[in-house]
Amino acid sequence: MIIDCHGHYTTSPKELQAYRDAQIAGLKDKSYKPAKAKLSISDDQIRASVEGAQLKQQRERGTDLTIFSPRAAGMGHHIGDATVSQYWSEICNDLVKRVCDIFPENFVGVCQLPQSPGVDPRNCIPELERSVKELGFIGCNLNPDPSGGYWKEPPLTDRWWYPLYEKMVELDVPAMVHVSNSCNPAVHYTGAHYINGDTTAFMQFISNGELFKDFPTLKFIIPHGGGAVPFHWGRYRGLAQDLKKPLLKDYLLKNVFFDTCVYHQPGIDLLTKVIPAENILFASEMVGAVKGIDPETGFNFDDTKRYIDAAAISAADKKKIFEDNAFKVFPRLKAALAKRR
Amino acid sequence: MIIDCHGHYTTSPKELQAYRDAQIAGLKDKSYKPAKAKLSISDDQIRASVEGAQLKQQRERGTDLTIFSPRAAGMGHHIGDATVSQYWSEICNDLVKRVCDIFPENFVGVCQLPQSPGVDPRNCIPELERSVKELGFIGCNLNPDPSGGYWKEPPLTDRWWYPLYEKMVELDVPAMVHVSNSCNPAVHYTGAHYINGDTTAFMQFISNGELFKDFPTLKFIIPHGGGAVPFHWGRYRGLAQDLKKPLLKDYLLKNVFFDTCVYHQPGIDLLTKVIPAENILFASEMVGAVKGIDPETGFNFDDTKRYIDAAAISAADKKKIFEDNAFKVFPRLKAALAKRR
Numbered sequence A, B: 001m002i003i004d005c006h007g008h009y010t011t012s013p014k015e016l017q018a019y020r021d022a023q024i025a026g027l028k029d030k031s032y033k034p035a036k037a038k039l040s041i042s043d044d045q046i047r048a049s050v051e052g053a054q055l056k057q058q059r060e061r062g063t064d065l066t067i068f069s070p071r072a073a074g075m076g077h078h079i080g081d082a083t084v085s086q087y088w089s090e091i092c093n094d095l096v097k098r099v100c101d102i103f104p105e106n107f108v109g110v111c112q113l114p115q116s117p118g119v120d121p122r123n124c125i126p127e128l129e130r131s132v133k134e135l136g137f138i139g140c141n142l143n144p145d146p147s148g149g150y151w152k153e154p155p156l157t158d159r160w161w162y163p164l165y166e167k168m169v170e171l172d173v174p175a176m177v178h179v180s181n182s183c184n185p186a187v188h189y190t191g192a193h194y195i196n197g198d199t200t201a202f203m204q205f206i207s208n209g210e211l212f213k214d215f216p217t218l219k220f221i222i223p224h225g226g227g228a229v230p231f232h233w234g235r236y237r238g239l240a241q242d243l244k245k246p247l248l249k250d251y252l253l254k255n256v257f258f259d260t261c262v263y264h265q266p267g268i269d270l271l272t273k274v275i276p277a278e279n280i281l282f283a284s285e286m287v288g289a290v291k292g293i294d295p296e297t298g299f300n301f302d303d304t305k306r307y308i309d310a311a312a313i314s315a316a317d318k319k320k321i322f323e324d325n326a327f328k329v330f331p332r333l334k335a336a337l338a339k340r341r
Helices: A014-026 A043-061 A082-102 A121-134 A159-171 A189-207 A210-214 A233-242 A265-274 A304-310 A315-329 A333-340 B014-026 B043-061 B082-102 B121-134 B159-171 B189-207 B210-214 B233-242 B265-274 B304-310 B315-329 B333-340
Strands: A003-009 A065-070 A107-109 A140-142 A175-177 A220-222 A256-259 B003-009 B065-070 B107-109 B140-142 B175-177 B220-222 B256-259
Touching: A003 A043, A003 A082, A003 A315, A014 A082, A043 A065, A043 A082, A065 A082, A082 A107, A082 A121, A107 A333, A121 A140, A121 A159, A175 A189, A189 A220, A189 A233, A189 B189, A189 B233, A233 B189, A233 B265, A265 A304, A265 B233, A265 B265, A304 A315, A315 A333, B003 B043, B003 B082, B003 B315, B014 B082, B043 B065, B043 B082, B065 B082, B082 B107, B082 B121, B107 B333, B121 B140, B121 B159, B175 B189, B189 B220, B189 B233, B265 B304, B304 B315, B315 B333
Parallel strands: A003 A065, A065 A107, A140 A175, A175 A220, A220 A256, B003 B065, B065 B107, B140 B175, B175 B220, B220 B256
Antiparallel strands: none
């Protein structure tokens, strides 16, 4: 079984964006009161939205299941207040749930959290709980920078985040550390903010080792191959050593995992060389940041399965990356699949 | 000849930091008027400050010349106003000049610019001009984020920066794009802000191709191996393609170069595989971000010469990386060396 742990519903019916546009337009009016979405989207529309996109690519590339969440750039936690974010997260999660219900063999859900800059992460607990208990989701996306490119929140190791982590541990769900759109004109979203978010989060984890002492079972996936981290693995091993921390493999790799959203063979070769196979989860982020065909290969840049297939690692390691690690990092995945079949 | 294009005066005599500490302490007092530094530092002190550090490592590692600039984390452009930054930059550059004068075989200078958040980069022109014409420096370090981790300045492609670029082109000097310390508690300086700065700058260059049309001879070095860029080279090729830009090699690689401050063999192997040898400049950043010995090799993490020596590239390519490219990117280097011998 080949499990893609990182896919977003980037192709949702236009009614969703129309609701969001109305929300954003409303914010200009001081008397605006956010209202819950009441969208009229048919099952056929949902089928059509993924049929020619994510499902087609699963078939073409030979992958089986996508762990699926709302569009990351769309989360836009910097827009409006916590109520705006709450209603927006609810409808985004509800639509992902419908995709999962219509195609139970192909998708399992992960939720967007209703974060808002400066708002206590406790605020996210009800939606996390609803997503796991009612929608059957198996994880969440956690934005380390709800300000959208200005980095105004405390580091992920700060006790500020602990109430949310307590709930994650109780529910036995991991978080993918994933920023959203950038509203900072200096910082491009998919080309800089995403990758910087990954790098920044990993260095936060290095800087403060208390987090995983306090939450030994807490798990994070750092997407996009871990940002810059594997390329600079020597730098991070050296910084940890200068900071008198244990070896990274003992210090962080029970809790921190990397996905394979790295869009060329040399990048995947480096990733699989320096990061233990136990810590790598297959992912493509399709249909996502890079949509084109690589003129050097004739295949889509984001067809990452081809790079893993070609990597100089054992079949056992490939099975860990494609399948086993997903069950380990998402403890609810097995039951979620059993329930549907 | 082996030229290290990226070294900072991280070991300067304590009098320098004492002046800076007094500057910073003064800022708490509203009536404070910044004053130029008048430091009493002897030539012997300067000799001692580099003898057991940068010079020792040059000898041990077999490198010849370091292109040398003030401590990057020390630039602290977010501290105080433009006058504070001016006086601080002057004294830092003056001290680097003294190192270069005492050890003309070993060091050539690159200047710190007196940037300050929100202040017109025109403000940096006199110090750049003084550094090149009076101090004999051959380049500058340009901070794309003088706010220190909050990214409040326009992107490097914005016309905001053009007056400085005009002067760089006139003087025929390149800039290394190098952030300084981070005052953002979420963003570690050497472990996140530095690498993010590199990644962000490169994506700025991708996003707006007008810059190098307007300044065809302008040259930037992106340090730390280009941040995350080579690891995600497929992503950047794909993003450029989605944005209808030319191939990166035609679009940016006449103007943008990467150094080799990547502190492990697999990172250097990837860098030399995906980035043309014409675009890579040898560098170690010693004595810098990572000071320890890699337990996996028994050598310093930042002894990057060993990784280039071991890389699977031709002798001709190694010569480009160690020597030829430095003369190409720093057009004033040749004359600077000739003058001293």
